[in-house]
Amino acid sequence: DGGITQSPKYLFRKEGQNVTLSCEQNLNHDAMYWYRQDPGQGLRLIYYSQIVNDFQKGDIAEGYSVSREKKESFPLTVTSAQKNPTAFYLCASSISDSPQRAQYFGPGTRLLVL
């Protein structure tokens, strides 16, 4: 998981503002994921991508958007449509077509609303 980086560590969003969270990996993993974690709760899947230029909605995609233009990068945009964005956001990656399906997580970005 040391090969996955997220930035920034903390991000502040103003009302009506779109913000983008960065996720980069150098593990040569095909699949990448975005999760949201609220205090004291588990991980909920926002979006995932199995291959470049393709991505799928997870369980809570409303108010979020992603792109996958490069294998190494999977940025997440929190749009103004997301009315309760305060949470800990975790990016993960894995090898898609392999018995080794473990997901490895980045250090996370904590998003706060001003």
Add this chain to the structure above:
Amino acid sequence: GENVEQHPSTLSVQEGDSAVIKCTYSDSASNYFPWYKQELGKRPQLIIDIRSNVGEKKDQRIAVTLNKTAKHFSLHITETQPEDSAVYFCAAIQSGSARQLTFGSGTQLTVLP
């Protein structure tokens, strides 16, 4: 889709005792079950995993058991230490091409010195 239930939500044990966390899953086609440990404010870290062709796997003080018939799997930590205190998540992988992990809701383990 897959549904994973995890119990208990909180668990306190005395240092040196064992801790057991249990998970059940709904999709009989699930075949990969990882466990993650998350310390406060940190990323989840994979600590052990098991595949459906194996009934038990051990790594030092940590073991995982899988009962495919009953669709449940458990994490066992022996000789617990204060540094084992964390939130533990189980997960199961859905069948089909999407291969998304479904996570349990987590167990806050506290090891009392």
